[in-house]
Amino acid sequence: MxxxxxxxxxxxxxxxxxxxxxxxxxxxxxxxxxxxxxxxxxxxxxxxxxxxxxxxxxxxxxxxxxxxxxxxxxxxxxxxxxxxxxxxxxxxxxxxxxxxxxxxxxxxxxxxxxxxxxxxxxxxxxxxxxxxxxxxxxxxxxxxxxxxxxxxxxxxxxxxxxLDADNGHTTRSLLQNLPVTELWGVARRTGERLAVMGIETAWQLREADPKRIRRAFSVVLERIVWELRGQPAITLDDMAAPKRQIMVSRSFGRLTSDPTDLREAVRQHAARAGEKLRRQGSVAKAVMVFVRTNPFQPSQPQYRNSAVVPLAQPCNDTRDIAQAAARGLDIVFLEGYRYQKVGVMLLDISDEANRQLSLGETTQSEGERKRRQNLMATVDILNRELGRDKVRLGLPRQENSWRLKCEKRSPRYTTRWEELVVVKS
CATH class of the missing domain: 3.30.70.270 (Reverse transcriptase/Diguanylate cyclase domain)
Known part of the structure; x- marks a missing residue:
């Protein structure tokens, strides 16, 4: 169980x-x-x-x-x-x-x-x-x-x-009253396609032919059928496949036309994207940077653009990603606009374990790649154990436009000495 x-x-x-x-x-x-x-x-x-x-x-x-x-x-x-x-x-x-x-x-x-x-x-x-x-x-x-x-x-x-899958009126009643789209792993569009087949509840999916479901949809949905019947068929890896694209973006706390604000934000987003990429054991081949003004202020000049910068070789090194993102920002940034958002997206992601040397790489460069891996692993460990951004690229200014608004945030009671609970008698 x-x-x-x-x-x-x-x-x-x-x-x-x-x-x-x-x-x-x-x-x-x-x-x-x-x-x-x-x-x-x-x-x-x-x-x-x-x-x-x-x-x-x-x-x-x-x-x-x-x-x-x-x-x-x-x-x-x-x-x-x-x-x-x-x-x-x-x-x-x-x-x-x-x-x-x-x-x-x-x-x-x-x-x-x-x-x-x-x-x-x-x-x-x-x-x-x-x-x-x-x-x-x-x-x-x-x-x-x-x-x-x-x-x-x-x-x-x-x-x-x-719940008992094999012996229980309660189980059947719950599944008969549960829309199939409320099941773990069944998206809205999948639910719409199932409805065309006459499958609208979790019980109807349970009673469906697993092989038919696999042919019409995927092996994951077939496994959901078996799971509804009480036969274990799914691991967490089945429900959390590595992302094919990784995007980090955030609206600014206030509009800005200062290129330094955008550069700091892009560097921060690139570092966060690199962390996510390494966490799932992947490498990326290109970086996309996008900027936009506030579309809900039509009286202001409007502008949005993006640029894709290829990486010299597939990697997950924050420094390479940040450099590529900075070049992308230089391409899309225009003076005279008040920007609301900037983002970084990693493209063409693949499994690091299956990475092969490209034509331009040598055995010596492979050794350098391993040193880079060790460095990034050390940075990730320090940030995980000592707190986020303890080790990072550059120091952002204190009063920057891209810093998040959090005017109503409660104290961080359990992770900041200076924000411990104060008890008054």
Whole structure:
């Protein structure tokens, strides 16, 4: 058996741990530059506020009543790490799926004890971190996702739902009432194509011919069919294939026409893209840089452009990527415009393990490539263990236009000495 442990309203829950005054109130967490809602408390959801709603379009009564906070990713990441450590006390088999979700393997456990074991897990996580979680248990990851959804939505389960694929009216009822597009791994367009075949619910997909599904769609969707039947067929690698393109972009905190602002932002984005590329064990062959003004200010001169700069050889070295990105920026930048956004995209990505020497490379250059790999690996380790951007290319100015707006961010209680909780008696 396997369980999916999902933190409830995770970002909001993290904020409430350190500010109990937020309990019972409408709370929302905002995206970069405080522009959109990316997390909502149950109270805010009940007001009809959708995920991704623009802050400036919220109804006046919501803006006046709700507490809207800037994203505090340092806090959320640290709280996620603490929750994962606690899960390790209940099973040695932990697969982190996202910042607020982990699969917990219960191989060798007595199935009759798993519900009480999971209730104890919930109580421990809540007591030690203050984060409420829901637990879905089943024979497969896909069914565990379905069970977790039920545990979260139906108070009768008290946060823990266990499904049996082969013997249970509950399982059939849940799958018959679950739209196929709500299943893990089934996108909206896939759902539209399934509907043409008369498959609209998770139960109908479960009963479909797996080979027919594979011929019409993919081997991954066939595996989802088997998983719905209780036969494990999916690993996390199946659901998280390496990205074929990596993009890092962000709107500026304020419009700028200063080329130094754009150069600093491009350098920062290139470094972040390089980290992501190395994390998935890939190399890129080209870098695209794009710029744009604010399309929602038509009274201002409008401009948008992009340029692709090929890399001398496939690589994931931040320095090469940043140099190529800087050349791309020089191509597209024009004076006289107030820019709102700049971005870096890595193109033509391939697996580093399958990389071959190009015609222009020699054995000596291969040795240099390995030294570069060791350097980048060291940089990644330092930034991972000591904190993001402890080692980076250049030092950005303190008052730059591209720095994110985070005017409503709460203190980073667990990762900054100077922002520790202050208790007054």
């Amino acid at each position: 396997i369980a999916l442990v999902d933190c409830n309203n995770f970002y909001v829950s993290c904020e409430r741990v350190f500010d109990p005054r937020l309990e019972g109130r409408q709370v929302g967490v905002l995206s970069n530059n405080d522009s959109c809602i990316v997390a909502r408390s149950s109270e805010l959801k009940s007001q009809g506020v959708e995920m991704g709603a623009a802050m400036h379009l919220l109804p006046p009564h919501v803006r006046h009543q709700a507490v809207l906070l800037s994203s505090n990713y340092a806090l959320y990441g640290d709280m996620s790490r603490r929750v994962t450590q606690i899960l390790g006390e209940f099973s040695p088999h932990i697969e982190v799926y996202s910042i607020d979700e982990s699969f917990v393997g219960f191989q060798g456990f007595d199935p009759s004890t798993l519900e009480e074991h999971s209730h104890q897990l919930r109580r421990t996580v809540l007591k030690w971190t203050g984060i409420p979680v829901s637990v879905g248990i089943a024979q497969t990851r896909v069914l565990a996702k379905v069970a977790n959804r039920a545990a979260k939505m139906n108070p009768a389960y008290e946060g823990v739902c266990m």
